[in-house]
Amino acid sequence: MDKPFFIDPNIARAKTIDTSFYLETKWLEASKEKIFAPSWQYIGHTGMVPNAGDAHPVKFLENYIDEPLVLTRDGDSHIHCLSNVCTHRGNLMVYEPCSAQKHLRCKYHGRAFHLDGKFISMPEFKDVENFIPENNHLHHLPLYQWGPLLFTQLQQGLGPELFFREMETRIGWLPIDKLVFDTSRSKDYDIKANWALYCENYLEGFHIPFVHPGLNAFLDFKDYSTEVFKYANLQLGISKGDEHCFDMPAGHPDEGKNIAAYYFWVFPNMMFNFYPWGLSLNVVQPIDEGHTKVSFLSFVFDESKLGAGAGSGLDTVEREDEEVVENVQQGIRSRFYHFGRYATQREQGTHHFHSLLADFINQ
């Protein structure tokens, strides 16, 4: 296949990605291997396996890639991300979260593995010829941990630093290790739109005055800015006043700015929204060309700051985004619309996203 998508690196000349990207099943299928498998995906947090002997099954992009994985914590308190598929005849190993496990034993024919995935034993296999236990471990996936957040990658290659480094450096002074997952403030949204439309909407603040009156009353639109990195970017939400802003440490490059929110996006589908109270992590999960699940996951490090500023009313802001994105989904099906253009000072994040989509899908 030659290169089906092209985004001009010069935003002033560029056209937005062709609407076939959102509409045709083949591109959503191709995105599994070309975009999502080599990327780092959020798969859970340390609170899911708090103690040695814990095991917690998860799916890598459920209802899309659906790869069965399991998080375990071994006797030395190391966390592992393993394939949750038995190497005998493919049964799932762990059906539901469990604790106090010395090892993992398959419920089908009893094959046993250490909590790091290494093969231990198998009944009735003494006469099996050329059976090499070392080739029958549970597949061990790379795991990247940042504070309590856990990420993995199906196709090894691009290191986590390429995706996370700028974010970690920029807000490394925040107490990331103290983030605690808050179920009551977390929620999934079903969006009747393509996953990429949801992301590209997030990637520009251009729509804030039109779509988010509440947020717009609080943020200073003229100071809203975007910084583009290799596989991530940052939008700085600057407040009109100095209330409900971060207390910057002395000497920080952002010292003196009234920052109400750091909106980091990590390719292809994760949004890390930092507020003075903690993190709202949004994970955008494709289901089919016109359906997406977006998980809003709240991790709190300072409860006293909840309920105020840019990091309050997130549900309202989400509904406003959802409505406009679902309308765009209808619009891109039009026979009269195939691409648009970018506002050079307001849509750098969206241009960055489209450029990466084209680069990855063209590979």
Ligand code: FES
């Ligand atoms: S499938 Fe696991 S022991 Fe047979």
Ligand SMILES: [Fe+2]
């Ligand atoms: Fe929005």
